[in-house]
Amino acid sequence: MQLDTRLARLLHVLIHMHLRGGSTTSETIAQMLHTNPALVRRTMASLREARYVESGRGPGGGWTLVCDLSEVTVKDIYVALAYKGIFTWGPAEDNPQCPVESVVNEYLKKALGSAENALLTIIGNTKLSELVQKIVVPGTNSPSLPASEKQAK
DSSP states (O other): OOOOOHHHHHHHHHHHHHHHEEEEEEHHHHHHHTHHHHHHHHHHHHHTTSSSEEESSSSTTTEOOOSSSOOHHHHHHHHHOOOSSSSSSOOOOOOTTTTHHHHHHHHHHHHHHHHHHHHHHHHTTOOHHHHHOOOOOOOOSSSOOOOHHHOOO
């Protein structure tokens, strides 16, 4: 089963943008994520609609971070992506009249609801700035870019 990596990828992008001074291009993001710029633009559109980034066209265009990472939680980004649900499995609807299916579905709905609430609480209490603070670049003690990435700016 293929996992949905949009949340992880966009958190990655937002933190890199912050570390790079707040802006970058779709092409640079595409290289970072090993994808293509068109997919980046489609994915970043949800962050633009939520007003976490702005986009510019043409030469010198690209994406600009317009939020403070100390004000944005992981849950905020999750919500901006408009996920339908955290888990990929759930109750069956094969035979709604079956009492066994009814008990199993009720159990799964309750378990999934509890797990989802717990996860949303955790990610709702985690600011993106907290993730930045945990970054340690090899050879340093700070969340700064390696020299090779500074030159790529």
